[in-house]
Amino acid sequence: MKVIGAPEPRDRRSRSRLIARFLGGMVVLALVLLCMLEAWFRAHSTRVVAARASGPLIESDPDLLIRYTSRGRRLVPGAHVRILKHQLSGLDIDMQINSLGFRARELESRKRPEEFRVLVLGDSITWGDYLPADEVYVNRAERLLNPSPDGRRVELINAGVGDIGTREEMDILEESGLATQPDLVVVAFYLNDSRPPWGFAGELGRPGWLRRHSALAAELYRSRRLQRWIKEQGEPRWGWVYARDRIPWQKDPAALEQLAWLARYDWGAAWQPESWAAVDKELARLRKLAGRHSFGVLVVSFPVRFQVETDFVDDRPQRALEERARANGFGFLDLLPLLRSHRSETIYFDHCHPVPAANAWIGEALAQCIRSEYLTPGGKHGGKLQLLP
Structure with missing residues (x-):
């Protein structure tokens, strides 16, 4: 059945x-x-890996290169890493940091009489982590300065660190810069240097195993935290980014001033009179250190892209900085006229970081200034160098 x-x-x-x-x-x-x-x-995506790392599960860890202290960001002494696919240049960068925490070769502990040492303080523009070391303006200037007019070996020491301002630069000078026994300290001033660092990278915290080994996990986490951070910071910090394509800053001085006001928490700070009090304090601190340790000071002013590309000249921040440099007895070099003479060419990766060609122009200008004012017998050892287009 x-x-x-x-x-x-x-x-x-x-x-x-x-x-x-x-x-x-x-x-x-x-x-x-x-x-x-x-x-x-x-x-x-941009990743920081150990210089000799290889294999399919290569570990990425920004802490190999950057450490966070109570006084701000510092480069890890003795670090040797590769920055893969830098977000600005797209290049893979070999990054070597000396024992003092600078992107420079190791220095002898005692400066020889035939040496002239120049310590260059600055932010990410000076650090130049998006370019090979030889293409950064600091190294370019060094090559042009040797041999020097007085026969000494000129050594330029790149003490730049990303996301710092004038206060942190003075801290670095005191912590480790004085150990280089500089004859000259160059302060590479960008227009937001009066403001405290933003610190977003520090908000990411120490990456765990997954973020160190997975670019996807690291990027998803970074994007999520960045969105939250932007929301927490509020519209005032980012208004200029949204407005730059909507207002005629290139042709209208009032529109540029409006854009600077929107960027008052970034590069626009240099248009706000109240922001200069912080700069004055640090320049006075620098003057005391220079007198105590017998080095010269040269202040170099880096403009924002919007100043370079306008049909008119608005150099009020540069004039304010020059006045302060002169009042402290410092030399002064304004890069705005030089870069404006090249404004028909590509100068920046973004709004402030110069491409290799612009680094070459800046390196040449810096070398010319140091040679004529500090190395040539009878030089002024200060004062402004007028650059002609």
Whole structure:
């Protein structure tokens, strides 16, 4: 006698196998998709890895290069890393930091009589982590200064660190810069240097195993934290970014001033009179250190891209800085006229970081200034150098 429904267990097992195969296929597809995304982010996102690291699970850890102290960001002494696919230049950068925490070669503890040492303080523009060391203006200037007019070996020491201001630069000078026994200290001043550092990178915290080994996980976490950070900072910090494509700053001085007001927490600070009090304090501190340790000071003013590309000249921040430099007995070099003479060419990666060609122009200008004012017998050892286009 035939039992009705007897084949049902077999059919049920068959359906279960089909479901299992489908789910297995979905898992495999998801894994393949994740692997593809991971490969894409590894190829396109900026990562900091140990110089000799290799293999498919290469570890990325920004803490290999940057440390956070109670006085701000510092480079890790003795670090040797590669920055892969830098977000500005797209280049892979070999980054070597000396025992003092500077992107420079190791120095002898005692300066020889035939040496002239120049310590260059600055932010990410000076550090130049987006370019090979030889293409940064500091190294370019050094090459042009040797041999020097008085026969001494000129050594330029790059003490730049990203996301710092004038106060942090003076801290670095006291902490480790004086150990270089500088004959001249160059302060590479950018227009937001009166403001405290923003510190977003520090908001990411120490990365765990997953973020160190997965570019996808690191980027997803960074994007989420960045969105939250921007929301917490509020509209005032970012108004200029949204407005730069909507207002005619290139042709209208009032529009540039409006853009500077919107950027008052960044480069626009230099248009706000109240921001200069912080600069005055640090320049006075620098003057005391220069007198105590017998070094000269040269202040170099770096403009924002909007100043360079306007059809008119608004150099009020430069004039304010020059007045302060002269009042303290410092030399002064204004890069705005030089860069404006090249404004038909590509000068910046973004609004402030110069491309290799611009680094070459800046290095030449700096070398010319140091040679004529500090190395040539009878030089002024200070004062402003007028650069002609």
